[in-house]
Amino acid sequence: MCQKISQEIREYLQHKLPAYMIPYVFVPLEYFPLTPNGKINYSAFPEPDVSTFQSNYIAPRTPTEEIIANIWVQVLDIKNVGINDNFFEVGGHSLLGTQIISRIRDSLNIEIPLKLFFDFPTIAKLAEHIESRKSLNISGLSPIIEPRKKQKQLPLSFAQERLWFLTKLEPKRTDYNMPFILEIKGLLNIVALEKSINTIIERHEILRTNFSSIDGKPTQIINKDINFKLSIDDLRNKKETQANKIVNQFTERPFDLAKGLLFSVKLLQLDTKVYWLIFNIHHIIFDGWSYEILQKKLFTLYQAYGQEKKPELGQIPIQYADFSLWQRHWFTEQNLASQLNYWKEQLKGTLPILQLPTDFPRPSLQTYQADSYSWHLSSELTTKIKSFCQQAGVTLFMTFLTVFKLLLSRYTAEKDVIVGTPIASRNRTEIENLIGFFIDTVALRTNLAGNPSFQELLSRVRQVTLDGYSHQDLPFEKLVQELKPERNLSYNPIFQVWFNMINLPRKRVKCDGLQFKSIPVFDTMAKFDISFYLEEENQEIKLKFVYNKLLFKSSTIEGMSRHFQTLLEQVIIAPENNIASFSLLSEKECYQLTHQVNKVTPTNSFLNFPKTDIEQSIPSRFEEQVKKYPDKIAVQSKDNQYTYQKLNTEANKIAKSLLNLGIDKQAKVALFFDHNVSMIAAMLGVLKAGKIYVPIDPNYPQDRVLYTLEDSCAEVILTNQINSDNIKAITHGKLPIINIDKLNDVAVEINLEISPDTLAYILYTSGSTGQPKGVIQNHLNVLHFIRNHTNNLHISADDNLNLLASYSFDAAVIDIFSALLNGATLFVFDIKKEGLNSLYNWLETHKITIFHSTPTVYRYFLEKLGSKVSLAKAQLSHIRLVVLRGEPVLKKDVKLYQQFFADNCIFVNGLGATESSFYLQYLLNKKTQIQKQIIPVGSTFEDTEIVLLDEEGNITDLYGEIAVRSPHVALGYWQKEELTQAVFLKDFQGKDKRIYRTGDWGRLRNDGVIECLGRKDNQVKIRGFRVELGEIEALLNKHPQIKQSVVIYKEDSLREKQLIAYIVPQDISLVSNSQPQIIK
Template sequence: MGESSAGQSVTQSSSETDLKQRLADLPPDKLAALHKRLLQKRQPYQPIRRLPDAAYYPLSFHQQRLWFIEQLQPETPLYNVSRAMHLKGQLQYVALKSALQALLNRHEALRTTFHVLNGEPMQRINAASELVLPVVDLQVDGVDTEASLPLHLSKEGQRIFDLSADLLFRATLFRLADDQHVLQLTIHHLACDGWSLGLLFNELAILYRDFYSEPGCELPPAVIRYVDFARWQRELQQQRLFAERIQWWKRHLANAPAVLELATDKPRPLINSGSGAFMQLDIPAQLREQLEVLVREENVTLYMILLAGFFILLHRYTGMEKFLVGTTSAGRHRPETHSIVGFFVDTMVVKADLSGAPTVREVLQRVRQTVINAVEHSDVPFDRIVESLDLPRDLSRHGLFQVLFNAPPQYDLDFNDLEATPVKVDAQISRFDLEMTFAEGANKTTGITWNTDLFNAATIQRMLGHYAALLRAIATSPEQPVCQMPMLTEPERLQLLVQWNDTADGFSGARCIHDLFEQQVERTPAADAVVFGNEKLTYRELNQRANQLAHYLVARGVGPESLVGLCLERSPELIVSILGILKAGAAYVPLDPGYPQKRLDTIMEDTGIHLMLTQADLVMRFTGVATILPGDTAAYPLDNPGLQGSPGQLAYIIFTSGSTGRPKGGMIEQYALVNFILAAQRVVQLDHRARLLSVTTISFDIFALELFLPLLCGASMILASRETAMDGHALARLLTRSRTTHLQATPTTWQMLVDVDWQPP
């Protein structure tokens, strides 16, 4: 709710003197063209006429859309407008109540109810009744008024209006102390907008002074009523104007993205509940002064700078160069409407354009022109624009745009001897994903209202910090490209550059990954280490078979920095081979048997492998290299080789997919592997009861995690065959049969399990 100063910002972007000078500087041809355009746009002014009194009146286009929304979402406070004022001093209750009664008598919109006649919504102006001003005394022993007041304000602000029976205007006075009160006004949006609030509070202050100490003060009568404006909207001349404006908006919004792809903390619900919260943003005085300097330099308004900063924030969060953001305009294009309380505020859509890596100054000028064009064509109800676009209905999000930038008009208060300051009413409502508001003065509400179904408070706090950082960058370095603007807060920079990089930690006595495995063998020799179908290897058995292979390799001349190829189908022998190669001080080079021969040849060529551990049916794929088969090592010793490895030795070489060219080998050293596994264990915290199912190919780096994470804590590694890992039904059965407790896999594998309706135990 509320309206931005977008419309006002255009006329305030330069002074009258500056405008005259700019006109004088125009060349004759452009001055003539401007004069011609103004003549073409000139239309005879026809004032809004006052209607004869009637029992019922039609709704305005603004009211009509809101009324329909209320029918779709009944019994919600989504369109309650609630404001509160802290009044310090000796409050005169009778004068305040009389002033509020005078407001109710003066403004018919506050006494309007809504009814259905012959299937059409209509509004009825009711006679003024006596206003009730309840006083809620919060001076209760043991009650913290600062803590209880927000709860009372929120509860009162969420009380539902009966649109067909209730006054759409409520006032409540909270007594905090004899000289401290809070006045809360709650009005339904059908009868009020941000401009109206300014009128009401200004007139309330005048009337309060009148009833209190300055009798005889009279407010000028309104020229027309809100119902006259509603009827005027439907006149033929206005319909023609609306049709012209709608065509411009359809061209302006053509090809605009339908959704702002803003990442959320929670899944978007199918139906937007409207639940929200507010978080305040304080703009320091020094930053405000710096922005005002830029206002003058760039011939823009503060509103335009703040909107540009919001565009840049959303661009940096989403990566989108073009998107739509909602804002609001007063909707009071006719002077007769300026003194009327009612629902005039209208929505305006502005298209953000951050394409081409623009600088801040370029973005400011784009925003300036965009706002000027939008305001020039804003004298058509937004609802008519939406109807013409025939948008698909989506109850989960606001149509056309999902974020709003709002800068409601500012107002100040003078309650005679009372000191009046605003109090935020957290109505816990949000009609959009995000709503950024900038307001100062008596209605200070600068900050973000967000949909709590989508975002956590911590995310919004970070977002406000990033917005403030961008505003500082705009003020101090407007020549820099927006993609290079600093956005992190100082605490975030400290966390990212210092704290998160302070990863030094005590290192275990083990020099290599197989040393840690041997230590685990001593702790749990009889536990199952590897399970493959009906075949099992205990920690002792796995270690002894790996030792035999290691002794064999050493006898073949394998040692530190030697590279041994490894091409085996998924089986316990694969795990034995990896450990045996590492125990011999060598590094293994994994080659998946399922890979094309060309890829295997490329890896062998790049690494210069001369020795290959493989199986009988694969030997023919590796000509020119010596091969070792399972069973060749049976005669070798069972004890640990006892070789002293170095943390800097290679553990394995893993090759990239080659999607961007020739596959490249990454050399992983022992210390990196040990560091990774120990760090992962600190997070995952597996213990001896865990059963981790391995489905990853040996040629993927993450296979090392599936192998060593369970084997360093006494857990069991469940090895899935290639066929099982690629079959959703078979994999689901194995998960259940093996009593698997942990599985890490790619999104493709998880989707495969979802497709077969697998459910974790």
């Protein structure tokens, strides 16, 4: 097919198809080859000569172009190449680029960085650049590696030295074993095979090298005569499980570096013509590239020996020990200064610790037990990805690394991500065919801040990757020595995850009538938290996660693989979009996040709270209960009790007194009451009058009382006789005060029509500025929360609820109205006056069925019971629900629940805020297994969704600030418009909902429930680690001598962040003589 017609067809398709679907080569045939049954024989198609059919083929014109073209043909294994051919489009990648660089160095006497292949990807442009460098006399060559002369001591290479020290520390470790298996099918000549292996050992000194300390220095000891004997096991009559068992035992055997071969081989005969050839080689003498050399030489030698011929083997010009001497001589501080400066700049400052959310607690000492998960990308997706890479001018490595870093950032909310990756370090022709440990490590650091487009992020990764390749000569060990990173026995320093693209060929090989195939060996060691492997295989891309199975469940890693592919598929379609716009979650996972249902639910009967019933006022719903249960006790405290009818009467009297004042329709009415039934009547009275109540605790400092009155613009104060003089003294008579104990005792009826949108209250909560902020809520939203709480927990008229929280907190709103709007009874208990010692008897006396408190009160209360477990369990058997809220709930709290409460009791961990009451609840029973210290906060309610936001306010998937999307979040902060706009956002979807930013960090677990990781402002970074202060407190509280703890952080005089723990011991006598102790 002539070039003109080929080009016409290409241009035709360009108008019809995306670029990735356009054939790269058009091959003319007279007819299609057919199979015997008349179908097209695809395997009989001739191999296309890519360069011959390129429409823009131009032959080399200059000597430099000719030399580079010949190098490309040799390394890329193609027949011909034009000067305008793109290196990456004709099969090039970074590993092949290093080989081309080596040959250019040898042929043209010039040193060029790998980055030039990306800047000048064609022969014409590369040759032009090289000519310009030569004219400027810029070469930068390092000396060649030469065979050593007699040397008494042979030093280790830098990489070997690191492994030698690590192995000396842990002689039994096997994580540096490199096992692999070759499956052989056919009639095997075992004598020829053994002779082949012996020849390889003889030719490569490193395979017969040991390592010992001489005069305090690690030294290579090269053994001259090694007679290798192949170990053979006959398993023809055994099960395959026996073969796997032998493989595991063989590959997990630790080596002694000082003696014996560090290269072991075993042959298993599985069937008459089926064998497994198992290799186990210590990494100190071997790497992945060496595997390809070994395999290639093994096939060549076996073929020759099998035919009783002398193999044609060239001389090996140098040995690994020669390289070690050269490296020690050449890699001096002076020669590596620019490389060291680059890496010190790249890794300056505090290095981030990538703290992936784990399924199991991280042990204090790093473990290495591994498991793996593999999957393939389809050939169709692979084609799309390759096309994307070509158009973007990047490699598969760069694209996949960028997606991987984006995935890690989403999982950790970390914007500064460091990933370790291996580099072959075979950038010299002298060592290309040499077995040995040459592979090195580079740490690639990328900043994902600013919500860049994927294109921009890919550009950042591309640049840092190319710069890393250009500075690969600095041994990683030297860099670690220079950086002196802070060591932590539970983490790897510098980076905690690994990324490896395997470019080495993995093919079925036929050799002298035999078929060879690589068999994967089960991953038993995890050097990092997670390692990601990428490899092309049969026109598809194979991906694999190797992970520490003592940190992660298999289901978590499977989920991570789905999230990776979901991201990948999105970014190649719309790379111009900002990274925050890409979702990790499938539709199913998104649904789980917003519609998760608790697996544990109460079983008692109750009256469902219909959704239509929230379209009314709070008093309207209350009065329905008055009609149903007029003589039932509604609320009871130590000194008084009201039936529903009596409470309604008292509330009407208070409402009437407010209406008689003639104050504004939505006037703010301050309440100033102790913790008793009077405050309940006052709240209802204000609501019945259509006013807004503002509760103030008489125990508050005078300044806070005055601030609340002034800020809320309160027009009147409601109080009772016992508090009347106190509030008069505080306000100096500036506001009218109604003493409800002196109201006329004549019963009145209040039939005021109150809209559900009418404001109900302003509750003041702590503010970051030091001044409380008032949260505004209306009747509709309160009823929404009570409805969900009722239906979730099956609250009925048979229930007895306790009220422990002050009425100035939203927890009290839930308790008060959950009782009074369902015909239940509310029992008021004043902890400050009565103390926790009497709470136990009080709960038993009043047969409380729903116990609600903060975790702190709950812990103190149960700890007071001490050893009375069996008695308490019997006497508290009427409690069917333990509801905790307001602080983090710990595993310790669940254990207390399991000890002290009845078997049918349900434990509820709730998450809420004044701005949105309850918005998540996690219910568990005695059968629920809790493995982590963090107890999930669980599932959402009807008309309430949870989204996670990153630090820039973008919706993210797995880790971020918990935000509530609902039409029923608070209306805002009273007289704080700027703060309201910052915390209450418009719905991203433009609906009638709003989004409340809670300030709590959370993560979506793979089972669909939410974990709360603490307050956003309670997380600090200490030496690169994100530290949740509550997690430290939880661990301290587990100590048998510690009763309670609080951890804070401060900067010392050197501006170093330090953690400070304040501890209340079980034995208070220890406090008097104690001094602050540094806790490390």
